[in-house]
Every structure is written in C-alpha cells, then in structure tokens.
Amino acid sequence: MKANANPKANHQILILTYGVVLLFIGLAAYYGYFLQVKSESVINNSYNARLDSFADRVVRGEIISSDGQILARTDVDGEGHETRVYPYDSLFAHAVGYSVNGKTGLEAQANFYLLTSHVNILEQIINELYARKSQGDNVVTTLDVELQKKAYEALGKRNGAVVVMEPDTGKILAMVSKPDYNPNTLLNDWNNLVADENTSGQLLNRATQGLYPPGSTFKIITALEYIRENPETYKDYTFDCDGIYENGDYAIKCYHETAHGHQNFTQAFANSCNGAFAGLGLVMDLNRLKNTTRQMLFGTDLSLPFPANRSSYIMEPGADIWQILQTAIGQGQTQITPLHNAMITCAIANGGTLMKPYLIDHVENAGGDVIKKFVPQTYETIMTAQESASLTELMRAVVTEGTGSAIRTDAYTAAGKTGSAEFDKNKETHAWFVGFAPAEHPKIAVSVIVEEGGSGGKAAAPIARSLFDLYFSR
C-alpha cells in the first residue's frame, strides 16, 4: 500500500485526540460538580417520585423551631405504623405545611433532608440487619414559637397574613396565614377544604401566595422614586390637602376624606395623604418608576427556596391620568404578597441590601450533630444606603407624627407605613402595616395584612406593636 499523503497526520491526530480528551474531562468535571453541588437542589422537587421511596428505609425526621420546640414529628407504633403529628395543631399550618395528599410548606421544602438519615454508620448497619428504619434528619427552622403565637393570636379570627423577619439575616421568625386548617386532621377535613363551595381558601398560604393591592404601603416606592428624581429638593415639596384631590374629572380622596391641610413631603408621607402622592405620580418619569418597581422585584419570580407568587406592577409609560393617580397611591392594578412587602421593608431596614428570606437554619441528625448549616445570603442590593436612610426617616415620622400612632412608644423606636387598600367599593379596606424597629439598628421587621380590616393604623399596626413589644421585652 502506498504511503501517507499527509506527513503531519499523526501529529494532527494527536491534537484532535487531546481535544476529545479535554471534552471528556470537561464532561466528567461537570458531572462531578452536578453530583457534589447541584444535585441536592435538583432532586428536592415534588416531581421527583424517588424521594418517596426513601420513606421505605427512613422514618421522616422532625421539624423543630429555633427554640427547640417540635413542630412536626413522626410517631411509630408497635406495628410500625407511622403517624405525622403536629403538636401545635394549626399554629404553624402554612409555614410547616403538610405531607399527606401532596406536600406543602417546610414539609415540601425540606422533604429531602427529612427523608435522609445521617445516624452513625454502626447504627445504620444494625438497623439494616434487623430490617429497621433509620431515623431521618431533623430540620431546625428559623421560626420562633412565641412570635408565631403572638402573631396568630393578634390576627385572631380575621383573615390575613403576618410575616416577621430579621432584616440583617433574612431569617423568617414567624409566618401566619388565616384562615387555616389543622394538619393533624387534614385527611378527615380534606373533602371540605377542597370542596367547590368552599371559597375561603384555608389551604392557601396568604403570606407567600396571597396577592393584594399594596394600598398606601406603595407610597414607599412612590416616595423612593420621587427622592431618586429629586435627590436635593424632594423635601421642598408641599401640598395643600382639602380631603379630595381633583384633576379634571378625576377625584382622589384621602382616607375618610380627612383634610390634611398644608403638608410638606414628610408630613404627606406620615399622614398618608393620597392627594399629595397622587399628584407626585403625575410629575414622575413613568419609565423610571417602572424600573424602580422592577428593582423592588415587582414582576419577577422571587428566587427563594420555597414557592411564592410574583407581585405585579403593570403601568407603562403613556398610561392615562386616572391610572397614574391610582397607581401612585398603591391602588390600580398593582399587586403584592405580604412576604414581598416584608422583603422591601427589610431592605430599607438593612441599608438597602435585601437578604434572602429563609426558613431552615440547619439540618441535624437524630443525635443532634449538625449536618448542614444555612447561612444568611444577600439577595440583592435594591437601593442605596442614602435612599434607605431617607425612607427610614419618612417611616419613622409615620410612627411619631402620623398614621402609625398605635406603635408610638418610648420602649423602642419603630418605623413603618400603614396602608388601607381598597379592593371592593362595598367592602372595608384591607389593612396593611409594614415596619421595623429599632429605627437606628433594625432587628426585626414585620409585614401585616388584615383582610377587610379597615384602616391600617387601627387594624394592622396594633398587631405589629404586639410583636415588637414581645420581641423587645425578651
């Protein structure tokens, strides 16, 4: 046979061989990375039926509060029958969730950990020998039983939601949603809960899924945008309020048509003067306002370890005057979840940096050894420290001289914003309060909504007050 026409063939084969080897190494490295790092978040998915089969070999672990109380445990009787028990009945219904007929809340989020056992290897071998199940890992949450109880009782029989967070870490200390259900009797109650004629939505976690008009709590965003557009002069703004602001055929009323009189910027914010803020809407760059709401995470899926609805802000530049007036005071088509409102509040309290909200503090094995620790993570910096300081000043005035009088006390310096969101002409408004304390070094932030509760200052702020009182009395 004749010789090779290409004298460099072997050299070139070598080069291509190296190329292929490199590709394979890349593939192997990616594969290792997936197994080591990514797989945990991938497989803890409700579509992954494999996790259920873990239950054949592992007794589901406990869910524990930050102060060591058991929120969910699995009892095994003499014949090996397992029952999931929730010692606090409905107190943690939505936060902890349930694990029959699907999984929700922490039962869903922590499913993988609860069904993975890290008991020591000797014990595992003995368990295998006797065909016994191993005890699954326990999940220790950030939830605080006292705060949860306080929020639960303060909300009482009214519908709504309360979220309590630590602004500097993102820890969720309490999360209440009403109406609720009792996870211990869920199977018996199931048919009633999901019946067509049942419109109260007990299974819905309003804290993360409920979408409400933000009402006057949106004035925080409007104020922020106005500050951004007029950083030097925003305090010079004045407005004379006679209870009804008229613009052509349109009229915007202040709450109960209260005439606030001559208002500067801080007073207008503190008294939640609708006329003043509706007017601000008309002098704003709607494009920039929209960008600011995007930065405040409206219209984006929050990337959180648990499901939450997406808040919406849909006003485009060129909107008509009525829409602008409405949107500037938090009415119109804007919608927000209580959790999202808590997040914005936390960012203001934390110098503009939003910490990622989280519910699981750490995972430990049945013997109490820590298996995995979750640390606070920055979500995003959504405003400058200067802007957060300006907003804090405004929110402090709400408490000291405005609608947040219910929370006025010498014990601590609270800051916040009330809201009374109209959603149906014939019904009472939804009552909002978002706020934090102490204003100088915030340690706790809350977001409260009471459905059809009336005014935010009267219905929602007292709930925040009772939570702050408890927190600072400890």
Add this chain to the structure above:
Amino acid sequence: MINLIVDVSRYFMILLIAIYTYLNFRYFSFQDEKKKNSICRRQNIFMFLIHLLAYGIIWLEMKDERMLVFYAAQVLFFLGYLFLYRLFYRSLSKLLVNNMCLLLAIGFIMLTRLSFDRAVKQFTIVAAAAAVTFIIPFVIDRAWQLSRIPWVYGFAGVILLGIVCVAGTNSYGAQLSIGMAGFSFQPSEFVKISYVFFIAAMFYRSVSFPTILAVSGVSALHVLILVLSRDLGSALIFFITYVFMLFIATGKWRYLLGGAAGGVLASVLAFHLFDHVKTRVAAWLNPWSDIAGKGYQISQSLFAIGTGGWLGMGLYRGMPRKIPVVEKDFIFSAISEELGGIFALCVLLICLGCFLQFMMVAGSMQALFYKLIAFGLGMIYAIQVFLTIGGVTKFIPSTGVTLPFVSYGGSSAASTFIIFGIIQGLYILKRNEEEEGRYES
C-alpha cells in the same frame, strides 16, 4: 439482612470497577509484554467479580431461577469469547477485548434489572453478532482489496439511509429503523461504518480538489438524508466525522476551521427550521420550567443521577424506569442512579480508554486508508459516547443516541462489534507486520 448484603456488594462493585479503570490506564505505561498480560488477567477477574456481585444482588432481589440460567449463559459466553479470541488471534489487543466484555456485562446487568425479556433478546443478538463478527479481524488482516471499492460503500450508505427516510418507522419524531421479520433494523448504525470506509478509500486514492469535492458531496448527501429523517444525532456524528477525516487526510487547517464554521451555521439553521430542535434546546436550557412536558425526560434523568449520588441507590432501589427510553438513550442515567456516580464515571473513562486505543492504532498505521479508518471509527465512537452521556447529564442538549455496547438495541450492538472487530484487525495487522519485520531484519 438482604439490604446489608446489597449495600456491601454495591460498594465492592464500585471499588472493583475503579481498580479496573485504573488498570486500563496503567496499561499504557508498561512496555513489558508480561506486565501487560498480567494487567489484562487482573482486569478479567475484576470483570467477572463485578458481574457475579451484580447477579448475586439480582438473584437476592428477584428470587427467579431464570436469572441464574441467564447468568450462567453470560459467563459461558464471556469465557468462550475471551478464550476463542485469544486462541485464534494471538497478537490481539487484550485490553480492547476486555473493555468490550466489561461494557457488555454492564449493559446486561442494567438491562436485566430494567427488563428481563429485553436483556435476553439483547444477549441473543450480542451472541450472534459476536459469532458473525469473529471473522472480521481475519478479513481485515488479509483483504487489502477493501480499499478499492469506495463507491460501493458510498452507494450502499446512501441507498440504505434513503430507504429508512422514505419507508422507516417513526419513533420519537425520527425515522430511525425499518421493520424486517419481526426485528427492527437501524441502518444508520451500519452506514456509519460504510461511510468511514467510503471516505477513507476515496482519500486513499487521492486528496486532489476534485476528489474532495466528490467526497464532500456524497458525505453531504448522507447528512442531508439523516436530517430529513430527523435523526439529527446521527447527522451530527456523520458531519463531524467527515470534517475531522478530511482534516487528517489533507492536513489542512482551513478545512477543519471551515467545517467548524459550517457546523455552527448548520446548527443555527436547524434550530430555526426544526421545532423538535428548539424543544430540545429549550429543555436543555431550563428543563424545570416544563417538568411535566418537554423537560420531563431530562429532569427525570437528572433526578435519577442526583438521587443516586456518588454511591448509587443499589440495584432495584432506584426508579430508572421513570425515565422514558431508559434502556436506550438514557441507560447511563440508570447506571448512575443504581450503581452510583463513581461507577458511571468509570464507565465514561473506560469508553475514553477505548477511544485512546483507537487513536493509537490510527497513529501506528502506515497506509492512509487504514489510518483514516481507525481514526474515523474512533471519532464516531467518541462523539457518540460524548453525545449520549453529555445529553443525559444536561452538559449538552440531548440528541438521542445510544451508548455503544451498553444500551439496548441490536443494530447498535452489532455495528459496535464490527467497529471493534475492525480496529482489532488493524491492531493485529500492525503487530504481524512488526513481527515479520523483525524476522526479516
């Protein structure tokens, strides 16, 4: 108790295949024939141990006597194949035969676990293919006339692919196979070989520009028919192989770069022209947005791999059957899920080892015809392994190709036997030449 045995055996299997893989690469560092032989002997022991442990677990889990018979049949087959190959072909590459047997054994283990009937069917085809292809090294060693009939290969390939394109049965949106006497036959698996032979034989004659044009035309025809059959995985393999072979035949970088540019252009075109390409790319970019629909297969595969972790769930402890077409394109995920990530990684490395051997053979051949054949077949093999494993792990979009020797599928197994047989033949040819040379000098 069973649990404990299963767990311990699983760890042993991982240890055994890790040592096997280590030996596979250690082999290359030895010049001494005795040491090489001793490595191959140890590899055989490890392979049979892995096989034994796996069927031990299968027996414990299933308590089905047919499994024992099937196991015995496989052991007989492997012993017979290893023995006869060495008997007839004294200067064979033992490493390559070992790797063939190991990959086949892993395939049998997984298929038995997934579907006993299919495993038996696969075994039957493998045994038949092993017998028929036994003669290939002998033919390659002697019949240098194979280089004289390029157009036979070219026409055969185009006609076979054309028949499938027109009359093939549709599976998962692609025309892949034709039904014959109850068997479904996938010609593209065999055309891969004739295609490489065609290109090698043509370039062996001449690398003049007119020849290059002619070869490019026929190659493009192959690729085009595959695209029309919507078998885009194969089309990709054929295309890359041609560009690489052209580069090696001519030594000109501009062909490689031009081919790469053409490939990128064609991919962009395919993305815009074919909805199922868009679907696959979308499922690759974000399978989680549509887990129940388009992202179902890849997300199930990732669930399987992720849940299995480094050490695996153990045979029968996972849910590989949740993955659609797990026996074929997604067999790697099933291996990873139940036998473990380390085990699966070893499989990847063993495939890479096979490829390296192919390239060594290509490097050692004097005649361009043989060099190109070894190179082309090696590239086909490597690209196929890369596409299937990269696809199921979401490294690249899934293209729907099988893992040679491991996946279920008669055509795939038979064509891989032919490919390995040809390489074995070239290896033997080279060794015989060297020995003759030694006698002469």
